[in-house]
Amino acid sequence: MARFTQGGGAGQQLQGRLSMYYKVLNDDGTPYHGGSGKWLLPDGDTPGEWMPRIDNIVPCESGYHLCREGDLLRWLGPAIFEAEYRGEMIETDDKIVVSEARLIRRLDAWNERTARLFACDCAEHVVYLNDDPRVQSVIDVARRYANGKASDEELAAARSAAVAAARSAARAARSAAVAAAGAAARDAWDGAWAAAGAAWDAAWDAERGWQTQRLMKVLEGWASNYRGG
Secondary structure (H helix, E strand, O other): OEEEEEOOOOOOEEOOEEOOEEEEEOOOOOEOOOOOOOOOOOEOOEOOOOOOOOOOOEOOOEOEEEEEHHHHHHOOOOEEEEEEEEEEEEEOOOOEEEEEEEEEEEOOOOOHHHHHHHHHHHHHOOHHHOOOHHHHHHHHHHHHHHOOOOOHHHHHHHHHHHHHHHHOOOOHHHHHHHHHHHHHOOOHHHHHHHHHHHHHHHOHHHHHHHHHHHHHHHHOOOOOOOOOO
16 A cells, blocks of 8 residues: 555546546435545535545444545446545555545546447457357347337346357356347346456456546547447
8 A cells, every 4th residue: 555645636646547437326426335434525516515534444343434546446326526635545456545635527438328338338349259140139128228218128138148149158267258248138237347347357457557548538528429348
């Protein structure tokens, strides 16, 4: 772990680059990945109020936990906010913990539809590992569902097809590709997280880098008419 102290700002200057921080929450500001309390939300372009200072911060125990860009894939959820901190900060492998923080703005480009499409993209990026045509079919149905062109019944059938394909996937890479496709047909938030994780299992280093780049494009509002793929 690394420990720093900062006077405030949306990021920390590291090697000439400003690092942005993020917080994943439920829509109402309550924690999505455990914890208690409720964050003070931004109002349009006005940042939320600073959360009360917490002394003696300890990762996973005490303090406000934020994500760096490379951490977000592990912590996806309904609402993603840009955040800033001041005071003490401790870095860990998959997050930071700080003594004071506030939310700057909600990234509105991340919603149920784009989360589903992101899950489909993650699955399709490793679909080449499995030549079972059912895998691509599952992804296609999930993508059409995200765009309002498939029914709940079609999505349920796609999930069943993914289970059937998984039973016949022998090798680990083939199985990971099927798992990613099946995740794309699940609940939007958990599906996005699970699809990314399953694709990591198929090709860890390459997929994590690709997924992070794709996710950041989505969060930046990469085309309001984003259709996935």
